[in-house]
Amino acid sequence: MSTVNATTQRLGRGGKIALGVVLGALAVLLAIYVADLAFNRGNVPRGTEVGGVAIGGMSPAEAEAKLEQELGGVEKNAVEIRAGSQRSTLVPEAAGLAVDWPATVEAAGVEPMNPFIRLRNLISTREVDVVTTVDEARFAPEIDRVNGELRVEPIDGSIAVENGRAVEHAPENGQDVTNEVLREYVTGQWLRPEGVEITKLETLTPAIDESVLKDAMQGPVRSALDGPLTVRGKRHGDGEGEVAASIPQERLGEIVEFPVVDGKITPLVHPEAAEAIFAEQLKETETEKQNARVLASGGVEPSVDGIVVDWGKTLERFEDRLLGDSPRDWEATYKEEPANFTTDMAQNATFDQVVGSFTTGGYSGASGTNIGIVARAVNGAIVNPGETFSLNGHTGPRGAAQGYVESGIILNGRADTAVGGGISQFATTLYNASYFAGMTDIAHTAHSYYISRYPAGREATVYEGAIDLQFRNDSPHPVKIETSVGGGEVTVNLMGVKTVNVESVNGGRWAHTSPQEQVVTGSSCIPSSGIPGFTTSDTRIISDLSGNEIKRETQTTVYSPQPIVRCGDGGDSGPAPAPEPPEGE
Structure with a gap:
């Protein structure tokens, strides 16, 4: 007994009917598939679009004619190129780009034999990139220009001193697009209605990242901003007592910065600014020199030697006091400042x-x-x-x-x-x-x-x-x-x-x-x-x-x-x- 007959005997009358329906449907689908093969042999796959123009189901000649009719002259239109947050534009004709229509249709392919793919093409669309001809002499400089406009330099993290406190500015990554990737995307996608979207981006990391910021904040920044600096001076001449000259916390930003130097956060100390702040407060501890004067009425007004702060010695360890372990409170050193025109000179x-x-x-x-x-x-x-x-x-x-x-x-x-x-x-x-x-x-x-x-x-x-x-x-x-x-x-x-x-x-x-x-x-x-x-x-x-x-x-x-x-x-x-x-x- 055959297998079919055996199966038929097991299914009964209802089963026989159902099996017949299935076999009939398969026969119809097979007939449709064979007819579709016959009628669409060599045609462009259904659902195919080039530059937004549908050419699916057309013969290569028809597809080529339609593309030229619909898209002819498109090389003159500016194309937007996007990469992350950056934008640039390019005019294909000026960049030496043109479409090879026969090659583009050929690249779109023909309807496949696979029935499931043919069915999918009936209900979906696919965009086929154009096949582009390139005039290198015009294309290369345009690619360089676009590359520069899409590149984003990384931003180093930084530290500023504001009111005596450190303020961090977070680093930011940059981006780059290689010329090879840019060439690939532009030559393939420039005809797309939505423009060119580049997704293969290289991340550019800043030299001053979060870890470098952290090291600086825990090191020299913490030391530099660790309270006021005080120089103690003694009054000379008629005055007596001590004068404490101070650089308070809120003015520390005037004497130290933290710029980026050779990829590192490097303290930059301004001892001359510190001297100016201290000097204004210690002025009363100094005795100003006075040159002698020959008087028109006769006689001489005698000279007076001065006593002034020796800033060279007073500030010789200043950087270590600010950034290192030396005390932030110390004594000023003084020196004599002789008159330039002395009493003896005036008398003679x-x-x-x-x-x-x-x-x-x-x-x-x-x-x-x-x-x-x-x-x-x-x-x-x-x-x-x-x-x-x-x-x-x-x-x-x-x-x-x-x-x-x-x-x-x-x-x-x-x-x-x-x-x-x-x-x-x-x-x-x-x-x-x-x-x-x-x-x-x-x-x-x-x-x-x-x-x-x-x-x-x-x-x-x-x-x-x-x-x-x-x-x-x-x-x-x-x-x-x-x-x-x-x-x-x-x-x-x-x-x-x-x-x-x-x-x-x-x-x-x-x-x-x-x-x-x-x-x-x-x-x-x-x-x-x-x-x-x-x-x-x-x-x-x-x-x-x-x-x-x-x-x-x-x-x-x-x-x-x-x-x-x-x-x-x-x-x-x-x-x-x-x-x-x-x-x-």
């Missing part, structure tokens, strides 16, 4: 050599009166080593009460008169004498426009309370100012010990400007034909007495044109100019 000072000299002339009678008064006030003044001479400070007020009279000045760029006019001629003479004496120029102001009787670029104006002439004596010897007025001239000599020779080199004149016309009303109007303006320079060369150059200094002066002034009896001559400080003539 001589004023028998001309250190610097200058003469000017050509002033009016009224100006001569004022020049004589100021010259007598300055005559005999002594500028000791290290001292600064101020013309305004030395003379005080220069008004009618002091005997000064009206004379020519410059006001708002034109000639005018005022009490004290002419003082600037003395200022120019004194300035030049100090110039050739090698004195240090502290403050001087040139006239707004050029006055021909003065050396261009080497002259000075003054005005009480606003414009001053100041120079400092940086030589080791005092100088005495001697003045003389007479015969239409004023001379200033600086007397002392000559230590330098001075040469003046004028740089010529350039950038000439033309005067503009002004109409001025009123009885005080002084007509003028105007003077052109220009720019000039002066170089001072200072040499020792053997001819060796010590230094050279160049200054540039810009002279405005003196306006053409026409005196009128009325009418609108335009808005009045903003007032300037008057300048002595």
